[in-house]
Amino acid sequence: MQVFYATQFVLPLPPGHRFPMAKYQLLRDRLADELPGIRLAQALPASDGELALAHTPGYIQAISDGSVDPRIQREIGFPWSPAMAERARRSVGATISACRAAFQDGVAANIAGGTHHAYADKGGGFCVFNDAAVASRLMQAEWGRQRAKPLRVAIVDLDVHQGNGTARIFHGDPTVFTLSLHGQKNFPFRKEPSDLDVDLPDGCGDDEYLSALEGALDELDRRFDPGLVIYLAGADPHEGDRLGRLKLTWDGLEARDRRVFDWAWQRGVPLAFAMAGGYGTRIEDTVQVQVNTFRVAVQYWRRWQNRAR
Structure with a gap:
């Protein structure tokens, strides 16, 4: 299974910054050590033209040269640096490559990504460029060169924060169908209407969450017929997350992942996934949630390979 990374680009964050930058390298190391079915590849940067499919030229330029409005930079939550700008491009590039690989192999992944708080003209909430939005637009453009019917993309966002x-x-x-299953009282406090929003109460556990997910996927099935799924597999619904406010266990999160992969598999729809948020009190817990997602993904990737034979 093809997995794309940009872990060599580490943001120079000030001491005590709450974003767990180290999780990406920890995840990559564990995947390399524990999952031989994975083929790791360095992500290429998204070009200005690719980013412009979802972002304004002025915002792209401001991120590139550091001339970002200080208010927007504060909303992003990272200080500007050349490494920040390059990593943001590579994170988008990783999701682009994962989508292309998913069309080829059925399932593929970005070790980072899921930057769903980025708007066309600004970032926010540790998100600079919106990787799922750029990748969706680019896959539609590439698809349209050879087919008359437009590519329909379902973005299944299971980060604990709404994909505003x-x-x-x-x-x-x-x-493009946007589905977001998120904490009702959690960030962002001003939410944007998705095609389907499912608000969850603080303290929501496995059974309530999985029932809500099942209902959401049923409604997605009734309303939309995708040719590609982009899955944001956030680790932050875990009960050990500092920012999540939900109470999903390891088993609950694995059941969540399995349900999404199975939904796409049953319909023969390629799926690319990104890791989105994860802010565990113990960084090892966040990484474990993500490793578990990859274990499930490899199982479904193998099913796709067997189907192709």
């Missing part, structure tokens, strides 16, 4: 930037970018677009 993604919802806004695709508002009113019938070719």
Whole structure:
């Protein structure tokens, strides 16, 4: 299974910064050690033209040269640096490559990504560029060169925080379905309407969550027929997350992942996934949630390979 990374680009964050940058390298190391079915590849950077499919030229330029409005930089939550700008491009590039690989292999992944708080003209909440939005638009453009029918993309966002930037970018677009299952009282406090929003109460556990997910996937099935799924497999619904406020166990999160992969598999729809948020009180717990997601993914990737024989 092809997995793309940009872990060599580490942001120079100040001491005590709450973003767990180290989780990406820890995840990559564990995947390399524990999952021989994975083929790791360095992500290429997204170009200005690719980013412009979802972002304004002025915002792209400001991130590139550091001329970002200080208010927007504060909303992003990272200080500007050349490494920040390059890593943001590579994170988008990793999801682009994962989508292309998913069309080829059925399932593929980005070790980072899931930057769903980025709007067309600004970032926010540790998100600079919106990787799922750019990748969706680019896959549609590449698809359209050879097919008359447009590619329909379902973005299944299971980060604990609502995908406000993604919802806004695709508002009113019938070719992209945005589904967000998130904490009702959690960030962002001003939410944008997705095609389907499912609000969850603080303290929501496995049974309630999985029932809500099942209902959401049933509604997605009734309303939309995708040719590609982009899955944001956030680790932050875990009960040990500092920012999540939900109470999913290891087993609950694995059941969540398995249900999403199975939904796409049963319909023969390629799936690319990104890791999105994860802010565990113990960084090892966040990484374990993500490793478990990859274990499930490899099982479904193998099913796709057997189907192709």
